[in-house]
Amino acid sequence: MSFQKKGLARLREVKIDLLNIPVLGRFLISRWFQPLLHFLNMFIFGLVILTGIFGTPVGSANFSIIITWILWFALLLMVLVPLLGRGWCIMCPIPAPAEWLSRLSVIRMWKDRWSLGIKWPKKLDNIWLQNLLFAGVALFSPIILTRPMVTGYLLLGFILLAVVLDLTFTSRGNLGKERSGRIFCRYLCPVSGFIGLYSMVSPFGMRVRDFALCEKHKRKNPHLKECIAGCGPGTGNPSRASRNQGYGCPWFVYPGELRRNAYCGLCTECLKTCPLDNTTYLLQPFKGLTDLFHPDKRKLEEAFKGFIMLAAAAIYSAVMLGWWPGLKDVGNFMGGSPPSTFHPGQFGIYAGFLLGIIFFLVPLLNLVFTFLANSFGGKTNNSLKKLFVDYAFSLVPMGLFSWIAFSLSFLLINGSYIVNVLDDPFGWGWSLFGLAGFHWTPFLSRWIPILQAIILIGGLGVSLHTCYRIARQNYSHHSGALRATWVYGIFLWMITGTFLWLYLG
Amino acid sequence: MNWTNQSFTRRRFFKLAASLALFPVGGGLKRVALAHEEDKKTNERKKNPYVLDPTEITEDQIDQQFTINAFQWGYRPSVIKVKRGEVVKITLKSLDTAHGLYLDGYQLNLKSTPAQPAEIIFRASLAGSFRFRCSVACGDFHPFMIGKLVVMDNLPFMGALGLSGLVALGTLGWLSYRGRRRSLDEGEE
Numbered sequence: 001m002s003f004q005k006k007g008l009a010r011l012r013e014v015k016i017d018l019l020n021i022p023v024l025g026r027f028l029i030s031r032w033f034q035p036l037l038h039f040l041n042m043f044i045f046g047l048v049i050l051t052g053i054f055g056t057p058v059g060s061a062n063f064s065i066i067i068t069w070i071l072w073f074a075l076l077l078m079v080l081v082p083l084l085g086r087g088w089c090i091m092c093p094i095p096a097p098a099e100w101l102s103r104l105s106v107i108r109m110w111k112d113r114w115s116l117g118i119k120w121p122k123k124l125d126n127i128w129l130q131n132l133l134f135a136g137v138a139l140f141s142p143i144i145l146t147r148p149m150v151t152g153y154l155l156l157g158f159i160l161l162a163v164v165l166d167l168t169f170t171s172r173g174n175l176g177k178e179r180s181g182r183i184f185c186r187y188l189c190p191v192s193g194f195i196g197l198y199s200m201v202s203p204f205g206m207r208v209r210d211f212a213l214c215e216k217h218k219r220k221n222p223h224l225k226e227c228i229a230g231c232g233p234g235t236g237n238p239s240r241a242s243r244n245q246g247y248g249c250p251w252f253v254y255p256g257e258l259r260r261n262a263y264c265g266l267c268t269e270c271l272k273t274c275p276l277d278n279t280t281y282l283l284q285p286f287k288g289l290t291d292l293f294h295p296d297k298r299k300l301e302e303a304f305k306g307f308i309m310l311a312a313a314a315i316y317s318a319v320m321l322g323w324w325p326g327l328k329d330v331g332n333f334m335g336g337s338p339p340s341t342f343h344p345g346q347f348g349i350y351a352g353f354l355l356g357i358i359f360f361l362v363p364l365l366n367l368v369f370t371f372l373a374n375s376f377g378g379k380t381n382n383s384l385k386k387l388f389v390d391y392a393f394s395l396v397p398m399g400l401f402s403w404i405a406f407s408l409s410f411l412l413i414n415g416s417y418i419v420n421v422l423d424d425p426f427g428w429g430w431s432l433f434g435l436a437g438f439h440w441t442p443f444l445s446r447w448i449p450i451l452q453a454i455i456l457i458g459g460l461g462v463s464l465h466t467c468y469r470i471a472r473q474n475y476s477h478h479s480g481a482l483r484a485t486w487v488y489g490i491f492l493w494m495i496t497g498t499f500l501w502l503y504l505g
Numbered sequence: 506m507n508w509t510n511q512s513f514t515r516r517r518f519f520k521l522a523a524s525l526a527l528f529p530v531g532g533g534l535k536r537v538a539l540a541h542e543e544d545k546k547t548n549e550r551k552k553n554p555y556v557l558d559p560t561e562i563t564e565d566q567i568d569q570q571f572t573i574n575a576f577q578w579g580y581r582p583s584v585i586k587v588k589r590g591e592v593v594k595i596t597l598k599s600l601d602t603a604h605g606l607y608l609d610g611y612q613l614n615l616k617s618t619p620a621q622p623a624e625i626i627f628r629a630s631l632a633g634s635f636r637f638r639c640s641v642a643c644g645d646f647h648p649f650m651i652g653k654l655v656v657m658d659n660l661p662f663m664g665a666l667g668l669s670g671l672v673a674l675g676t677l678g679w680l681s682y683r684g685r686r687r688s689l690d691e692g693e694e
Contacts, residue, residue: 060642146645320649323636325579332578332646413638414648440640445609449634453665457672464676468684478684485680489673496669504634504662 011286017209018281019271028281029244029271031107037091045093045155047425052152056427060440062148063425066417068155069145074411076195077403085199089192089265094158095185098166099250102180109245111234115180120171120187127301130193131308135358137190138312139351142319142331161188173252173263175228181250185265196262197305198400200291205261206270207282214256217276227255231273246272255279260291262302289466292393295473300385303392307362310399310495313406315354317502321409366392369491373471377484380474390474391488394467398492401459402499405452409503412448416441452503460496464489555611555627557592562626572596575604575617575639578646586655589632596624605640608654614640629654633661 019025027033044067052064059065080087100106102113137144144150162184170178173186185192199205208214218225231237232245246269249255253263255270270279318324319331333347370391371384380387416438421427423435444451467488471481568591574581575597587593597606597617606615606623610631615623639650 058642059645060647142646146648321636321651323580323583323651323653325576325581325583328578328646328649440642442607442609442638445607445612445636446631448609449661453661453668457665457669460669461672461676464673465680468677468680472684478688482677482681482684486677489677493669493673497666500662500665500669504665 016283035107038096041091041093049152049156051425052148059146060417061427063421064148064151066421070414074407077407081198084204085202085261086266095162095182098162109232113180116168118169120169127193129188134190143334171252174254175252179248194309199261203284206264208278213278226273226275227270244272298389300389303389306392306395308358310395311358311362313402369488373484373487376487378480390470394463398459398463401455405455409448412443449504456496456499463492557626559626567594568592570594574598574600576600577644578650580652583652587629588657591629593629594626598622602643603641604643606637607640608637610635629656632656
């Protein structure tokens, strides 16, 4: 192996074990860590709900719209997901009340979680519901994004839904036994679905230090896995050599088999319960997109999540950032306000347009290009369905980059409203900090299209590389994989061209 | 206590709570905002290099004239096309409520009410496609009220499209080179 290759291989192996960092490590496994983040976000969330419901109906002057859909959404897609994967799920306040109620505690552990114990249907042990719910939210997004009251009630509704579901159902996931936990986050939350998909691009996640150790422990103690059953009062497991007390995984994931970020909510419970000190938070800055390259783990519903997200980014860009007033009229199917009136005709056209692109056009194009890639690359032993799912994973980086490009424009153009809504959160004419004279100012408006182009072209490069790596898993020879990548690359380039046209055209 | 009083008390309570809660953010924010306002004033004092003084321009010096009607939530025409270097006059007429027109890149800002159209004359020196957007909060879809000015030729778009093609070819070329080398290393036929 050449010196250069050795260096690259060594670089890929760089792992920063966050639990080994003295103060940080102790803080991360403290029972205070997650509730502290919850408290902070609960306060902001409370303000979002209150301002949404009681504040001005003018979206650009209301705290709830600006903080949620401009600041939070941009930070989520531009910073949190690419760098910290499911980092938002650690601090998301939506499931916090449900979690506190099911534990009958906020910080201290004194009994295990409880729920009514109704089994979550096996058929729904996947992300199809999240896909449908996201499509539903996308369908109403022109209304949600512009009406503070709708945003306020929607978020309140999510909290209540999480309470009802988490206290009613139990699920097996891949734990091997029924447990109560975060049913809403795992199976319904529309945000969790896409964070999970795009977190596979992130260098940060929970992993075990040594898979063999877990395997050995599992064989030795088949019925006693602290990371599943919990460790501490009420769990049936004594608090032996573990670092702390903790609950079994509320995300229904067995850490000993976790190789992708997709379904781990980083809740830190397994970091506390592992008796072997084998679980940790790992930052692998140069690991690349390895989470996407586990062929046996790719699922059809994840492929569809990729289609939905990519198509939604394009549709939002056309409706919200485009120059077609007719499209905006169709999207604004609740008419003017006040009074808002539902226009079923407009809604029908918008729903047909959005759902047609999401569930028909993009999957169809993926199918056509998968078929062509397979034909040009040479036949493989895999079925067309498997290849359809495999190649769809090439769209994951492109989807994330397109969302970053979209959010960048939203944040820089409308970001100055943040000053106004902090000064007057309800839009009632206050001036808490004397900033009433601060006017809307778009930032870097001349450079936004250029930055968007750089991001999109970068996304194209990463997606092509991903496509090749995936094709290489299907072909035993390099030339076949390369030919398949050439063909599927045309599809990727077409998508990039569409976004470039929407932003620069 | 009647409804008005209750509402007043509630508002006072919210105001007090919000003031206390946002106080730490507010201090820093105020400093940033004031500095920004100062910068803005300084920038405004500097003349916008694209804007021409209407008193110094005669009618025949204007190459293109557009009357843009603004309404909730769009512009008609929503796309205007000019050639690079042309002198352009835009008249903004609001049809329903107060609207604005902020032109990205050129940083021109017009504000109009139904009773009072606004106009501006500028030289289209920058080539490309530039969004113009409403600068006066005019309702639900205000942030999405967007049109575009195309100053021919749209080099940024064509350049970006070409560059994306080059990046695609470059990536494939690199994958081809690397893959072939790896195949040779592994003794693959």
